[in-house]
Amino acid sequence: MTKRTDAVVTRRRALLAGAAAAGFLGLFTRGNAIELRGMPAWDPLSGPPPDIVKPGPWQFFTAEEGTAVEALVDRLIPPDPKWAGGKDAGCAVYIDRQLAGPFGRSAGLYMRPPFDEQATDRGPQSPFTPAQRYRRSLADLDEHCKGAFAGKSFAQIPDAEKDKLLSGLESGAVTLKHNTGRGFFELLLQNTKEGFFADPAYGGNRDMVGWRMIGFPGARYDYRDWIERHNETYPRPPVAISGAPQWTPRQG
Amino acid sequence: MARKLPATDVVIVGLGWTGSILAHELTEAGLNVVAIERGPWRDTSSDFPVTYAQDELRYHIRHELFLRPAQETLTFRHNARQTALPMRTWGTFMPPNGVGGGGVHWNAETWRFLESDFVLKSHLTDRYGAKFLPDDMTIQDWGVTYADLEPHYDQFEYLCGTSGYAGNLAGQKRQGGNPYEGPRSREYPTPPQKQPYGPTLWAKAAVESGFQPFPQPSGNLSQAYTNPLGVTLGPCTYCGYCEWFGCGNYSKASPQTTILPTLLPKENFKAHTLCTVQRINTDGTGKRATGVTYIDSNGEEWEQPADLVLLCAFQLFNVHLLLLSGIGTPYDPNTGEGVIGRNYSYQVTSAVDAFFEDQNFNPFIASGAIGMCIDDFNGDNFDHGSLGFVGGGYIGAVQTNGRPILGTRAPSGTPSWGAEWKKAVAEHYLSTYTTVTHGSCYSYKDCFLDLDPTYTDAYGRKLLRMTFDFHDNEMKMSQYLTDRLADITQKMGPKVMEKHPRTAPYNVNVYQTTHTCGGAVMGDDPKTSAVNRYLQSWDVPNLFVFGATAFPQNAGYNPTNTVGALAFWGAKAIREQYLKNPGPLVQA
Numbered sequence: 001m002t003k004r005t006d007a008v009v010t011r012r013r014a015l016l017a018g019a020a021a022a023g024f025l026g027l028f029t030r031g032n033a034i035e036l037r038g039m040p041a042w043d044p045l046s047g048p049p050p051d052i053v054k055p056g057p058w059q060f061f062t063a064e065e066g067t068a069v070e071a072l073v074d075r076l077i078p079p080d081p082k083w084a085g086g087k088d089a090g091c092a093v094y095i096d097r098q099l100a101g102p103f104g105r106s107a108g109l110y111m112r113p114p115f116d117e118q119a120t121d122r123g124p125q126s127p128f129t130p131a132q133r134y135r136r137s138l139a140d141l142d143e144h145c146k147g148a149f150a151g152k153s154f155a156q157i158p159d160a161e162k163d164k165l166l167s168g169l170e171s172g173a174v175t176l177k178h179n180t181g182r183g184f185f186e187l188l189l190q191n192t193k194e195g196f197f198a199d200p201a202y203g204g205n206r207d208m209v210g211w212r213m214i215g216f217p218g219a220r221y222d223y224r225d226w227i228e229r230h231n232e233t234y235p236r237p238p239v240a241i242s243g244a245p246q247w248t249p250r251q252g
Numbered sequence: 253m254a255r256k257l258p259a260t261d262v263v264i265v266g267l268g269w270t271g272s273i274l275a276h277e278l279t280e281a282g283l284n285v286v287a288i289e290r291g292p293w294r295d296t297s298s299d300f301p302v303t304y305a306q307d308e309l310r311y312h313i314r315h316e317l318f319l320r321p322a323q324e325t326l327t328f329r330h331n332a333r334q335t336a337l338p339m340r341t342w343g344t345f346m347p348p349n350g351v352g353g354g355g356v357h358w359n360a361e362t363w364r365f366l367e368s369d370f371v372l373k374s375h376l377t378d379r380y381g382a383k384f385l386p387d388d389m390t391i392q393d394w395g396v397t398y399a400d401l402e403p404h405y406d407q408f409e410y411l412c413g414t415s416g417y418a419g420n421l422a423g424q425k426r427q428g429g430n431p432y433e434g435p436r437s438r439e440y441p442t443p444p445q446k447q448p449y450g451p452t453l454w455a456k457a458a459v460e461s462g463f464q465p466f467p468q469p470s471g472n473l474s475q476a477y478t479n480p481l482g483v484t485l486g487p488c489t490y491c492g493y494c495e496w497f498g499c500g501n502y503s504k505a506s507p508q509t510t511i512l513p514t515l516l517p518k519e520n521f522k523a524h525t526l527c528t529v530q531r532i533n534t535d536g537t538g539k540r541a542t543g544v545t546y547i548d549s550n551g552e553e554w555e556q557p558a559d560l561v562l563l564c565a566f567q568l569f570n571v572h573l574l575l576l577s578g579i580g581t582p583y584d585p586n587t588g589e590g591v592i593g594r595n596y597s598y599q600v601t602s603a604v605d606a607f608f609e610d611q612n613f614n615p616f617i618a619s620g621a622i623g624m625c626i627d628d629f630n631g632d633n634f635d636h637g638s639l640g641f642v643g644g645g646y647i648g649a650v651q652t653n654g655r656p657i658l659g660t661r662a663p664s665g666t667p668s669w670g671a672e673w674k675k676a677v678a679e680h681y682l683s684t685y686t687t688v689t690h691g692s693c694y695s696y697k698d699c700f701l702d703l704d705p706t707y708t709d710a711y712g713r714k715l716l717r718m719t720f721d722f723h724d725n726e727m728k729m730s731q732y733l734t735d736r737l738a739d740i741t742q743k744m745g746p747k748v749m750e751k752h753p754r755t756a757p758y759n760v761n762v763y764q765t766t767h768t769c770g771g772a773v774m775g776d777d778p779k780t781s782a783v784n785r786y787l788q789s790w791d792v793p794n795l796f797v798f799g800a801t802a803f804p805q806n807a808g809y810n811p812t813n814t815v816g817a818l819a820f821w822g823a824k825a826i827r828e829q830y831l832k833n834p835g836p837l838v839q840a
């Protein structure tokens with residue numbers, strides 16, 4: 001059999017084609033159907049790298065929502081003398097950028113009716129996207145706080161009251177207007193932890209605080225020199241997809 | 253109207269593990285082969301470069317490499333009295349999508365099944381009597397034996413370069429390997445991976461308890477290796493981003509790193525990506541497949557005529573396509589008749605969390621398949637007479653990752669947020685060790701797959717419907733295995749230890765394994781099997797079905813070595829028997 005090294009279509013070209021046509025049913029974001037004949041030429045780094053989150057104004061939250069979420073994440077992961085809390089770690093920025101992106105609109109998920117929201121034992125069945133759930137629950141939370149704390153918003157009440165309210169949402173003792181208390185708490189907690197531990201590329205885990213706190217070296221890829229060094233502390237500091245703090249000039 | 257393409261000798265649905273193996277084998281036999289793959293083309297170097305492959309959020313939490321449920325999903329219910337609801341996002345298992353299939357993002361734990369697993373029904377009834385098995389259990393023999401498959405296990409392992417140490421070389425037991433495995437014709441292609449601290453400590457505890465621990469067979473290679481096709485893999489760097497991720501090092505066995513570089517350049521092979529097969533077409537008699545119809549990413553419909561159709565679309569989608577195409581009789585749980593969708597099974601895993609003081613396990617130094625295990629409680633390696641259940645699994649210390657979003661642990665009783673949570677995860681991350689069991693799941697009358705009456709996919713086709721729950725037998729097994737695991741783990745000296753046996757009802761929100769099995773099982777009798785011992789459809793002899801679809805029930809191991817061996821076994825039957833005389837290879 002003769003060998004051919006030419007590919008009919010290389011990936012980069014396929015990607016360009018994909019940019020022009022969104023694809024049938026909006027399902028295919030990574031290019032069109034191609035015929036593979038021969039090994040596609042090696043196209044270095046032609047796969048899509050992650051979009052690095054840039055600092056700047058909220059992309060999804062309103063100013064009030066942003067303030068509330070910063071206060072919420074800072075109680076879920078409170079600051080301590082050694083390690084930043086959720087707010088300084090950028091968890092709210094992370095959640096904002098996630099809600100403005102594909103996650104916020106449930107992209108790729110099965111969203112066809114009918115929805116049986118009462119069923120709890122056959123996987124999540126909510127017809128609402130995360131963006132819709134945050135918008136509605138934050139409004140409900142605000143209304144709840146203003147009613148319960150003489151017109152104050154969540155960010156304005158004392159930490160002890162904030163924690164009491166969060167515990168109530170977690171246990172189900174406190175429900176919000178659209179009956180969203182516990183479900184929203186779980187979503188928020190999951191997203192906050194993601195923001196604390198995901199690569200800083202996504203806007204949270206600032207200065208790799210989450211990783212330094214637990215002793216995780218991050219996006220390293222080669223531990224051959226350490227695999228048989230048992231019960232010894234790994235000595236190198238973490239690195240992230242976008243590098244390490246000492247490699248990047250600080251902004252502001 | 254579908255546009256008709258020129259006919260080809262063979263059309264393959266899905267270019268994952270089995271599709272790549274079959275494409276290789278049949279192009280070698282000189283046939284023209286067209287593969288049709290639902291997902292995109294993927295290449296190790298460009299899609300998973302080590303500059304950003306290590307991204308827990310993107311690949312694990314957001315499911316980057318997997319099928320989008322919006323395109324195709326399934327519905328689920330625990331029993332026939334419930335209404336099945338769609339899996340709107342993935343949880344318990346992760347359906348693959350794209351060239352390489354599950355081979356891209358598997359762990360590469362590469363086990364053989366036991367000799368007795370292939371003759372399970374006769375073995376258990378011989379040893380314990382027919383009354384020992386629950387009434388509604390529908391296990392059966394496979395129609396092939398370990399001896400039939402041994403050369404093909406060997407083929408798959410040598411394709412992959414699997415790292416391990418033989419415990420049974422041609423009948424000779426060897427210290428340091430698995431004493432329970434069936435005889436191997438030769439040593440593993442590469443030596444075992446090096447072990448980090450946790451598995452080493454656990455293995456020591458296992459020896460002290462009188463067991464013979466051995467390294468888990470791994471498709472993350474201990475050293476560079478060139479396979480019989482001339483494709484070279486590199487050594488694994490223990491990066492800890494393996495399961496759910498593509499390997500950036502060419503060190504995880506996958507179609508990309510073992511077969512595709514020699515398959516794709518062949519003149520008699522081509523593949524279409526981002527094309528979803530809608531159905532298998534049959535002629536007026538219903539006894540002959542004429543090819544497949546697929547829809548490409550622009551929504552255009554195409555018909556690919558072929559003399560031979562190979563279904564290699566992963567277990568769930570193989571069954572879905574058979575049901576949608578009206579091939580074979582759908583299973584009816586009320587009468588027990590029919591075979592398509594019958595004997596769906598899964599895997600029963602469990603864990604023990606051990607919290608230590610003054611130990612550092614460096615959980616991030618890991619590979620998908622590294623670890624130390626024992627096999628004393630697998631299959632029928634131990635006497636079940638007084639235990640009240642059948643089945644078992646391997647147990648051990650398997651260190652797959654220390655990724656922090658999902659990998660931080662704190663002893664139960666710790667709040668799930670706040671200052672105490674923060675302090676606890678900081679304290680326990682390096683010093684917590686989780687050990688695991690990987691148990692069998694036998695088949696039952698009321699566990700099956702059919703078409704959903706309500707929900708449809710993006711193409712308007714009825715979704716596959718799964719009716720499944722864990723049975724008492726498996727829950728007793730999981731409790732027993734978890735207790736035995738805990739006995740050994742306790743000897744590692746943890747301060748606190750927590751057992752997490754699997755419990756019913758089946759929770760579809762929590763990832764367990766992607767070891768879905770059955771639904772078009774193999775066997776000797778067309779009344780209880782959809783394909784014969786060569787994976788050939790009883791109803792449509794020019795259709796073969798590959799993958800874990802063929803497992804009559806699942807054993808206490810990961811499936812892919814057996815899936816790969818069955819692919820080589822079926823390919824051999826096609827090359828040596830079917831092509832000479834196309835028609836049924838076994839008379840019903």
Ligand SMILES: Cc1cc2nc3c(=O)[nH]c(=O)nc-3n(C[C@H](O)[C@H](O)[C@H](O)COP(=O)(O)OP(=O)(O)OC[C@H]3O[C@@H](n4cnc5c(N)ncnc54)[C@H](O)[C@@H]3O)c2cc1C
Pocket residue numbers: 265266267268269270271288289290291346347348349350351352353354355357358359360361362363495496527528529530564565566567569621766767798799800810811812813815
């Ligand atoms: C996270 C994860 C970890 C795993 N770890 C292990 C492990 O450690 N050990 C082990 O033994 N197994 C493991 N597995 C299982 C392993 O991946 C599968 O057993 C194996 O890939 C099955 O091979 P297959 O050829 O049947 O299917 P696949 O390799 O999945 O290939 C099927 C292909 O068919 C395509 N397809 C499906 N439907 C259509 C259609 N209608 N039209 C066109 N194409 C279609 C799919 O896109 C896919 O590419 C793991 C799986 C996952 C998801």
Ligand code: SF4
Pocket residue numbers: 471472473487488489490491492493494495497498499500501502503504618619620
């Ligand atoms: S653990 Fe090894 S085989 Fe797995 S992705 Fe990392 S380097 Fe590759």
